[in-house]
Amino acid sequence: MAKRVTIQDLAKELNTTTSTISRALRNHHSISTAMKKRVLELAKIRNYQVNSMAANLRSGKSMTIGVVVPHINRDFFANVISGIEGVAKTEGYSVVICQTNDKIDKERDCISTFLKTRVDGVLISVGLETDCFEHLEQVKKMNVPLIFFDRVQESSNSMTIVNDDIEGAFQAVSHLLDEGYKRIALFSGPDHINIYRNRKQGYLNALEKRGIEIDEKLITSNNLSYEAGVESVKRTMKLKNPPDAIFAAGDYVALGALNWLKKNNYRIPEDIGVVGYSNEKFTNYISPSLTSVDQHSMEMGRYAAKTFFDLIKSDNKDIVLNSLSINPKLIIRESSKRKTI
Amino acid sequence: MAKRVTIQDLAKELNTTTSTISRALRNHHSISTAMKKRVLELAKIRNYQVNSMAANLRSGKSMTIGVVVPHINRDFFANVISGIEGVAKTEGYSVVICQTNDKIDKERDCISTFLKTRVDGVLISVGLETDCFEHLEQVKKMNVPLIFFDRVQESSNSMTIVNDDIEGAFQAVSHLLDEGYKRIALFSGPDHINIYRNRKQGYLNALEKRGIEIDEKLITSNNLSYEAGVESVKRTMKLKNPPDAIFAAGDYVALGALNWLKKNNYRIPEDIGVVGYSNEKFTNYISPSLTSVDQHSMEMGRYAAKTFFDLIKSDNKDIVLNSLSINPKLIIRESSKRKTI
DNA sequence: ACAAATTATGCAAACGTTTGTTTGAATTAT
DNA sequence: ATAATTCAAACAAACGTTTGCATAATTTGT
Numbered sequence: 001m002a003k004r005v006t007i008q009d010l011a012k013e014l015n016t017t018t019s020t021i022s023r024a025l026r027n028h029h030s031i032s033t034a035m036k037k038r039v040l041e042l043a044k045i046r047n048y049q050v051n052s053m054a055a056n057l058r059s060g061k062s063m064t065i066g067v068v069v070p071h072i073n074r075d076f077f078a079n080v081i082s083g084i085e086g087v088a089k090t091e092g093y094s095v096v097i098c099q100t101n102d103k104i105d106k107e108r109d110c111i112s113t114f115l116k117t118r119v120d121g122v123l124i125s126v127g128l129e130t131d132c133f134e135h136l137e138q139v140k141k142m143n144v145p146l147i148f149f150d151r152v153q154e155s156s157n158s159m160t161i162v163n164d165d166i167e168g169a170f171q172a173v174s175h176l177l178d179e180g181y182k183r184i185a186l187f188s189g190p191d192h193i194n195i196y197r198n199r200k201q202g203y204l205n206a207l208e209k210r211g212i213e214i215d216e217k218l219i220t221s222n223n224l225s226y227e228a229g230v231e232s233v234k235r236t237m238k239l240k241n242p243p244d245a246i247f248a249a250g251d252y253v254a255l256g257a258l259n260w261l262k263k264n265n266y267r268i269p270e271d272i273g274v275v276g277y278s279n280e281k282f283t284n285y286i287s288p289s290l291t292s293v294d295q296h297s298m299e300m301g302r303y304a305a306k307t308f309f310d311l312i313k314s315d316n317k318d319i320v321l322n323s324l325s326i327n328p329k330l331i332i333r334e335s336s337k338r339k340t341i
Numbered sequence: 342m343a344k345r346v347t348i349q350d351l352a353k354e355l356n357t358t359t360s361t362i363s364r365a366l367r368n369h370h371s372i373s374t375a376m377k378k379r380v381l382e383l384a385k386i387r388n389y390q391v392n393s394m395a396a397n398l399r400s401g402k403s404m405t406i407g408v409v410v411p412h413i414n415r416d417f418f419a420n421v422i423s424g425i426e427g428v429a430k431t432e433g434y435s436v437v438i439c440q441t442n443d444k445i446d447k448e449r450d451c452i453s454t455f456l457k458t459r460v461d462g463v464l465i466s467v468g469l470e471t472d473c474f475e476h477l478e479q480v481k482k483m484n485v486p487l488i489f490f491d492r493v494q495e496s497s498n499s500m501t502i503v504n505d506d507i508e509g510a511f512q513a514v515s516h517l518l519d520e521g522y523k524r525i526a527l528f529s530g531p532d533h534i535n536i537y538r539n540r541k542q543g544y545l546n547a548l549e550k551r552g553i554e555i556d557e558k559l560i561t562s563n564n565l566s567y568e569a570g571v572e573s574v575k576r577t578m579k580l581k582n583p584p585d586a587i588f589a590a591g592d593y594v595a596l597g598a599l600n601w602l603k604k605n606n607y608r609i610p611e612d613i614g615v616v617g618y619s620n621e622k623f624t625n626y627i628s629p630s631l632t633s634v635d636q637h638s639m640e641m642g643r644y645a646a647k648t649f650f651d652l653i654k655s656d657n658k659d660i661v662l663n664s665l666s667i668n669p670k671l672i673i674r675e676s677s678k679r680k681t682i
Numbered sequence: 683a684c685a686a687a688t689t690a691t692g693c694a695a696a697c698g699t700t701t702g703t704t705t706g707a708a709t710t711a712t
Numbered sequence: 713a714t715a716a717t718t719c720a721a722a723c724a725a726a727c728g729t730t731t732g733c734a735t736a737a738t739t740t741g742t
Contacts, residue, residue: 016692017693019730020692047479054398054730055728057727081413094454113435118394364721392697396699400701401700
């Protein structure tokens with residue numbers, strides 16, 4: 001690896017010192033415009049690139065924020081990341097992404113790497129397995145700002161950016177009831193994750209409001225994968241009293257269920273209605289298109305990043321401890337529109 | 342931000358020096374086991390985390406490889422990244438991901454950030470817009486290993502990991518011909534990107550081999566988005582002599598076409614066959630399921646990373662300039678199986 | 683015209699590691 | 713018993729920046 005040019009090289013060439021070069025490059029006010037011009041020009045010619053390691057070591061900031069997500073190939077998370085990147089860029093920060101595949105071990109690894117590389121903040125949506133939070137306590141112990149989004153650790157007093165999942169689920173289930181469905185199954189995720197607990201609550205609230213009795217047999221908890229959807233719907237439809245609609249807490253699990261139903265000659269939405277959650281892009285492309293709950297993912301990312309910057313800019317760190325809840329929006333598509341047909 | 346504990350703190354506490362601590366932590370042979378034990382224990386208690394910035398500054402390596410991709414929410418790229426992460430991890434490296442959304446400006450930004458943060462290598466799949474390579478020349482000028490995958494810069498003498506796209510397209514189109522389709526349209530991407538040029542070549546080869554005349558009207562070049570698929574199929578089907586099959590160089594563009602066809606009452610595969618490229622997960626979930634070409638994406642990632650490590654480990658950097666081509670595999674699904682129905 | 687204020691630059695320390703060299707003690711070989 | 717070797721730890725310099733402070737030159741106020 002060839003030697004890279006440093007500010008010392010530039011200083012020598014211009015017969016000045018590193019401090020002047022450093023300040024000139026960062027447009028410090030105490031450097032004359034003439035000098036700035038000379039420095040900038042030479043830097044360009046010599047192809048100078050600041051060594052962030054040295055700069056960050058000295059300044060104590062890495063200008064980097066770490067983002068931990070379960071999967072990067074979900075539209076939801078990809079959009080959140082885009083949102084984060086957008087505001088990070090305007091602040092001159094870069095973001096590094098780490099995916100956990102919902103495994104707690106990988107999550108620990110990610111956090112550990114971030115701590116070592118001294119990211120200035122950590123934004124995280126926890127994995128399905130995560131029911132213990134030592135690794136995150138670490139982050140706080142190190143005084144690194146920690147912000148949760150979507151799947152949060154509620155016990156902590158960290159900041160959280162979430163959707164109002166109770167409301168989202170409530171809307172989805174109410175919509176199914178409006179369409180005339182009577183027995184609605186719930187496919188959700190583990191109860192120790194806030195969003196699934198809340199979506200279940202929204203489901204329960206909607207039924208209760210209409211005075212419909214809860215049937216525990218219709219409630220399934222799984223890992224929300226496509227395969228889990230297939231498996232769950234197969235089992236649920238075998239009940240002596242099967243459902244006439246399914247509300248799934250994720251789009252992939254809904255898709256698995258929907259495809260199994262199609263393959264087994266159920267008509268959707270006539271025989272059975274299906275609603276998913278997250279408004280993944282494919283929901284619009286499949287047939288029948290899948291009703292789903294949009295979570296304003298890009299905005300969620302923007303808010304998460306903004307919260308981080310608010311935090312590091314405020315001097316009184318204790319006061320800004322406000323969390324944020326975004327209203328989701330039900331997107332009605334073919335898979336649940338029985339009445340209008 | 343509270344003070345983090347350093348090896349100096351540990352040294353003071355154990356009445357020794359930083360060099361001993363440093364070596365003990367990295368299990369250097371010249372440190373006694375007794376001392377190692379004391380250091381490790383204290384480090385654990387004090388919650389010591391190495392400061393990568395300092396370490397990397399001193400050692401001149403960042404133990405990080407930068408990956409540049411057009412989109413992270415494509416299964417293809419997500420899998421490549423998984424592959425890269427896998428081998429990086431076994432070597433103790435971390436990977437940082439940067440997405441360009443196919444914009445050359447963002448691509449330049451990514452590269453610039455990577456250069457500043459002194460990544461030890463850059464793995465890149467270039468964006469659709471990228472037809473000028475100064476920013477990549479920069480990387481090489483800085484003597485940072487640069488490895489291309491999938492969408493490569495052929496003019497450079499860098500290493501490249503690609504699929505045999507000519508072969509993949511050849512198989513796909515031959516399959517359509519085998520199924521009895523006669524007029525096959527091609528929806529591809531810009532010709533300055535290797536993969537699209539090659540897929541087109543494979544298409545041409547397959548037709549030529551069967552002695553079928555090329556009809557330029559059936560060949561479209563677009564940005565391979567869903568919307569481009571809708572637009573292109575709409576226009577193509579209006580021809581006085583429309584195609585009876587479509588070979589699309591991407592799954593999303595195929596999906597757009599397929600959905601438009603369905604909506605307009607074409608039967609697939611009876612009236613018209615459709616084949617995509619990349620074997621995105623959704624191809625298996627839609628109906629009719631979409632025939633597509635699998636690119637062994639995870640392997641591609643592994644090879645790319647391995648190539649990088651081979652490179653930095655070899656002392657004679659000039660010799661290992663071997664590139665790699667992976668054989669793709671046609672996955673036949675419903676959208677093109679006319680004969681067997 | 684002289685002190686005070688401003689402007690532009692230089693000096694030197696610091697950030698937290700890694701690593702080549704030195705030192706001293708303990709072990710082995712002759 | 714002495715020289716040669718090995719082992720364990722210490723010393724000190726270096727990586728490339730940033731930044732508080734000192735300094736010199738210039739401008740301003742009176």
